Amino acid sequence: MTAVGSPAGAPRRPVRKVVVTVVSAVVAAVALAALAGQAVRGNRTVDAQLASGPVHNATVDDAFYACIDTQAHSLVGPGQTVALGGTNLADAVTMIKGFGGWVTVADSASRADVVLTLHNGSGAPGTCLGTRVVGTYPSADGRTTQRLGTGAQVAGQGPPPAPPL
Amino acid sequence: MSTVIATTAAVVALAAAGALPVLATVGLRWFAVPLAPLAGAVVAALSANASLSFGGSLLDWFVGLAALGAAVVFGVWVVRPDLGPRRAPAGTGGGGVHRVAGIVGFLLVVATCAWSLRGLRSPTVGFDARAMWVMRPGWFLQSHGQLLIDMKARGLILTQSAYPPLVSASTAVAWKITGVHTARLGVTTVALLNACALAAAALALVESSRGLARRVDRPWIPMAVGLVAAVLLIVVAAGVTEPFLTNGYADPLWSLAAVGAVAFGLQLHDDAGSRAATVVLILVAGTTKNEGLVTALALIVLVTMRSIGWAGLRGAWNRWRGPLVIAGCELVALAWWPLLMKSIGARGATSTFTASTDLAHRTGATIHGMSPYLHVLVLAVPLSVVGGIVLSGVRRRGGVGNDGWGWLALASGLVAVGAALVTGSGAIGPWILSTVHRITEYPILEAWWIIGFWAVVAGACLGDRSAGAGARAEAAPDLHASRSGTAPANEPVGVTG
Numbered sequence: 001m002t003a004v005g006s007p008a009g010a011p012r013r014p015v016r017k018v019v020v021t022v023v024s025a026v027v028a029a030v031a032l033a034a035l036a037g038q039a040v041r042g043n044r045t046v047d048a049q050l051a052s053g054p055v056h057n058a059t060v061d062d063a064f065y066a067c068i069d070t071q072a073h074s075l076v077g078p079g080q081t082v083a084l085g086g087t088n089l090a091d092a093v094t095m096i097k098g099f100g101g102w103v104t105v106a107d108s109a110s111r112a113d114v115v116l117t118l119h120n121g122s123g124a125p126g127t128c129l130g131t132r133v134v135g136t137y138p139s140a141d142g143r144t145t146q147r148l149g150t151g152a153q154v155a156g157q158g159p160p161p162a163p164p165l
Numbered sequence: 166m167s168t169v170i171a172t173t174a175a176v177v178a179l180a181a182a183g184a185l186p187v188l189a190t191v192g193l194r195w196f197a198v199p200l201a202p203l204a205g206a207v208v209a210a211l212s213a214n215a216s217l218s219f220g221g222s223l224l225d226w227f228v229g230l231a232a233l234g235a236a237v238v239f240g241v242w243v244v245r246p247d248l249g250p251r252r253a254p255a256g257t258g259g260g261g262v263h264r265v266a267g268i269v270g271f272l273l274v275v276a277t278c279a280w281s282l283r284g285l286r287s288p289t290v291g292f293d294a295r296a297m298w299v300m301r302p303g304w305f306l307q308s309h310g311q312l313l314i315d316m317k318a319r320g321l322i323l324t325q326s327a328y329p330p331l332v333s334a335s336t337a338v339a340w341k342i343t344g345v346h347t348a349r350l351g352v353t354t355v356a357l358l359n360a361c362a363l364a365a366a367a368l369a370l371v372e373s374s375r376g377l378a379r380r381v382d383r384p385w386i387p388m389a390v391g392l393v394a395a396v397l398l399i400v401v402a403a404g405v406t407e408p409f410l411t412n413g414y415a416d417p418l419w420s421l422a423a424v425g426a427v428a429f430g431l432q433l434h435d436d437a438g439s440r441a442a443t444v445v446l447i448l449v450a451g452t453t454k455n456e457g458l459v460t461a462l463a464l465i466v467l468v469t470m471r472s473i474g475w476a477g478l479r480g481a482w483n484r485w486r487g488p489l490v491i492a493g494c495e496l497v498a499l500a501w502w503p504l505l506m507k508s509i510g511a512r513g514a515t516s517t518f519t520a521s522t523d524l525a526h527r528t529g530a531t532i533h534g535m536s537p538y539l540h541v542l543v544l545a546v547p548l549s550v551v552g553g554i555v556l557s558g559v560r561r562r563g564g565v566g567n568d569g570w571g572w573l574a575l576a577s578g579l580v581a582v583g584a585a586l587v588t589g590s591g592a593i594g595p596w597i598l599s600t601v602h603r604i605t606e607y608p609i610l611e612a613w614w615i616i617g618f619w620a621v622v623a624g625a626c627l628g629d630r631s632a633g634a635g636a637r638a639e640a641a642p643d644l645h646a647s648r649s650g651t652a653p654a655n656e657p658v659g660v661t662g
Contacts, residue, residue, distance in 0.1 A: 046407050050286055
């Protein structure tokens, strides 16, 4: 069997062959050992996601946003346009995370049928870790009415544990 | 419908959309399997582009584009039966042991990828995933007029709305066809796409080992090394990308797709199947996230340069047309979304380049921020130097790409992301702290892939009893006529030295 790279008649160079073979063995061994070592570390990283702490935090986070979502659904009727109110950036992000995907965002906040805001307080009944969605409904005469979101609650005090960024 | 069933249905739908184009261009090869859902995801991304550009629902465009792709493929097969799926796959000749290695490699890669997704047992939905990646699919399912408002309304503050669409569009397809509109389904669908990209990159190692094994006396050595390296690479990659691999973030997808694109486009044999795989993976990387877009553009340039090669530069003008046409099509597909965002005035589509003159400080902070995550380079660089000095002949004779291409691709991605940090307008400290572990995934994974590939090359050398003796004879004219009788047409046509 003639290997590619050793045409007939080529002079053998035993020393070079030994060097190449040894270096190949070292390169293969080092590379595979490094991959194996890093794989062990990687395996631990994946397992860490399944520890009780991260799983509990994820469950609380999930429950919080499901609660916010349900409360928003209780405040927004079919076809109603929505604006996200308030001046707190964190609240705006929380609302986007909770129900930003399905609400019909108003072209202009002043023309929205409902302005949704968050009211953060103590972990009272009817709240999501102390947070409640509040709907403000402007009427033609300039007055507004407010309603509190209902339909879900998560006991405890927020905010929910921050997931890794 | 349970999330497991919904996820399965979603991935099957994506795979169905991408299967025929992949089968037609890649052929019946193992790495075509993970590429099919990824190609379907690209179809979903293009559907989002079309839906936003011309109106019509995303799902209508998805079905329409998938049907169009299938019709074109069938048309080509009718006109040119020799291009059918049963054509001889290029570059993977060899006997039964090679086929067994292909099957075993595929099964091992799939099993290891599945095992690496066990993080999905935690119900985690990542911060950015909930705020952006698996929230925006709801917008894609609203009317055209409402989608425009969603993308532009200033009251929504979310400046990331203009990010490329693949992740959100794929999730939107999953939601629409299953009726399950949950963040969880978005996370699981994205995780499976991540696994597909990871499997493609790992199968590139298996494929390269099979290719190198055709040219040595003891082919089982490089193939065994390739299988081990591929399996280990998957576990390493899962560790590098967790928890983002399984919590809905877009960073792992573009990073893994870019690694696969480098593998198929710059390291493996430059055959038609590898080129097709490269196109799919470049499009995935470039339509997933802005960092992926910049890296994909760099990869398009590098892959085109490799395909044109020295022969093209020396006047073989026929070497220019194909690569340039492919690159042009890729550029059009990738530029569509960012240009669309500019034209509609979407939030976050305006330039964020800073006018700051303190670039030195930002550069220093970027380098210091990234350095702790790039320790793999301390191993990869010397390994490549040693391999390049002693084993480059083996690579050349094996017809695989020069290691330098991989390093150029790694450097391109690193420089692109670093430049974005240096020239961006955000406060550099918090920005790096909150993102550096994600934006360095690509160079880290690329370095590990390079290490794995050197193991395969070294395995090929160990499997060649004449290694070293003929190390200076690699340029002999008959070297590419391997003992397996593979036609010269299957040999690399690009710069492989």
